[in-house]
Amino acid sequence: MIDPVLASRLQFAITTIVHIIFPVMSMGLAPFLIYFTWKDIRTGEPIYEQLRRFWTKIFAISFVVGTVTGIVLEFEFGTNFAAFSTAAGELFGGPLAVEGMMAFMLEATFLGVFVFGRERVGDALYFVSSVAVGLGTWLSAVWILIANSWMQTPRGYEVVTENGQPVIHLVDPLAAYFTPRFGYMYVHMQNAAVESVALFMAGVAAYFVFRHHVWGYQTQHVEFWEVTLKIALVALLITAPLQVLHGDMYGRHVAETQPQKFAAMEAVWETEAYVPEYLVAVPTSLDQLTDPRAKELFGIGIPGGASWLASGGDPSAEIRGLETFESEAPPVAIVFWAFRGMVGLGFWFILLAFWGGYRWFTGELFEDGLLHKALMASSLLGIVAVHLGWIVTEVGRQPWVIQGVMKTSEGVSPGLTAAEATITLVGFVLVYAALLGLYVYVIARIIRNGPPGESSLRSVPDAPPSPSAPGAPGVADDD
Structure with missing residues (x-):
């Protein structure tokens, strides 16, 4: 059997x-x-309705599954983690409750209009529904990250003893x-989400463009995938450099x-001072995988x-070593390698963005097969980078569940058995x-089926023939 503390941490990590x-x-x-909704309404071009309808399917499924797992x-x-919930529930539970009442309800309410209401509501209300769904999605992240950022850098609280147990009270909301x-986490997370989806869209589109233009297969809706690739590249050109620049400030x-x-x-x-920043680090022995020491690695x-x-600009600045933290030091190997992987992927995304922009x-x-293969191989790497970033964030503050206030071992449910x-x-x-x-x-399966064809898009019903039109009931043709 696994120790309850370790098992609880693993369970929460896996579900997260x-x-x-x-x-x-x-x-x-x-x-x-x-x-896509704005362009569809403004231009009436079928390509934008195809884009909206296709990616809305993936959005809706992600929303539903995300709600269940959340x-x-x-x-x-x-x-x-009942002990943690008991001690910090007043402060930690509030943002989660507001997230459900405000952000989730806003998103869920307007999602029905956005998914099913295009033929039932006017253009203005339909566009409002798209904005409300997006706003609800991003507001959810606000409250979740408020709770998490407080755990990283707690402020505005006091610890009192109630019934012999320490309890955290909110004193300055x-x-x-x-x-x-909070600001660092929110900007970094939201930009990472857009970047990850841009990579996913680019990778999927690159597959179909590659089949059509490089392999020579006749591909349905190739214009749809070409436009998708271009839009994804624009987003990637914006988000990839921003993520690295903001990551510098965050660090x-x-x-x-x-x-x-x-x-x-x-x-x-x-x-020590003059600590180098290793962009690439390679262990010279197996021991260094689990016990990395930067100055001993080949990099x-x-x-x-x-x-x-x-x-913030002084290469001679001193960095406090892990040995000075004694029992408060996090698991170094996990944090060190996750950080290296995240940073490496960040620079790779910049290279991809400028490579695609140049082409x-x-x-x-549409003819650069090597670029297409690189985009296909990178389609899920944005999600991987997000995972690595959260590993650095969460494992890096161990052994604390609330930094400097409560250790993770103290927050586990006391009655939980191995x-x-x-x-x-x-x-x-x-x-x-x-x-x-x-x-x-x-x-x-959605991707394999592709976007809806133009013939299946909404159309205005044919108007009934006017009484004077040739062939109208009760009107004889001249000839």
């Missing part, structure tokens, strides 16, 4: 890793759907709900507020880069694997 795929898809698709996550706070971390903030996390990200064990780095990042500029976007934790862990792995497999199957 699966769940986050669906909010990323819905949040990332929201701006695209608003744009509810389960909230239940886990009670089943596996503005300080608690809008911590220094500096982490160094200021969670120095132990930053030290783990850079594998700095002893306090390509920028001298003083990590010090420059931590200080578009030279008029060879047998119960192990059985539910196994059960969740099986159920979530099946759920993810079903989701992938449905999305793959």
Whole structure:
């Protein structure tokens, strides 16, 4: 049997890793759907209705599955982390409740209009429904990240003892709900979602464009996929550089507020200056996979880069080493390698974006088979980068569930046994694997079926013939 603390952490990690795929898809698709709806209404061109209807299917399925898996996550706070919920429920539960009452209800209410109401409501109301759905999706992230950012950098609270147990009370809502971390997390997460969906759209579109233009297969709706590829590239050209630039500012903030996390990200064990930023790090022995020490790894780095990042421009700045944190240091290997992977993917996305932009500029976007293969191979890497980023965020603050206030081991449900934790862990792995497999199957089937053909798009019914028209009832033809 697995220790209840470890089993609870693994269970929450697995459910989160699966769940986050669906909010990323819905949040990332929201701006695209608003744009497609606006263009459809304004121009009346069939291509934009095809784009709206096709990607709305994927959005709706992601929303439904994300809702189901998100509810389960909230239940886990009670089943596996009851001590944490009891102590921090007043502060942590508030944002989650508001998310359900405000953001989820807004999104769910207007989603019905957006999915089924195109023929039943006017253009203005239909466009409002698209904006409301997107706004609800992004508001959900606001409240979820308010709760999480408070756990990273807690503010606006006091700890009191009630019935012999420490309880956290909210004393300053503005300080608690809008911590220094919130802005960094929100911008980084939302931009990552749009970037991930842009990569997914580009990868799927590249497959069909490659089949048609490079392999020479006759592909239905090739114009649809060409337009999709171009729109995805525009989004990627905006979001990929922004993610790296903002990540630089975010990393500096982490160094200021969670120095132990930053030290783990850079594998700095002893306090030192002129710490290099290793863009590529390769272990020279198997031991270094589980015990990485940056200065002992073989890598390509920028001298003083990590010090420059931590200080905001001083390559000689000192970085506090992990050895000074003693028992408060996070699992270094997981954080270090996850951070390397996330950063590496970030630069790869920039390369892809400018590669595609250059080929578009030279008029060879649809003929560059190597670019198409790169986009296809990268279609899911945005989701992978999001996962790696959350691993850095969550594992990097261990052993704390609330930074500096409550350790994860103290937040686990006190009555949870090893047998119960192990059985539910196994059960969740099986159920979530099946759920993810079903989701992938449905999305793959939607993509395989392709967009609706022009003949299946909505059309204005033929007007009845006028009484004077040739062939109208009761009117004889002259000839």
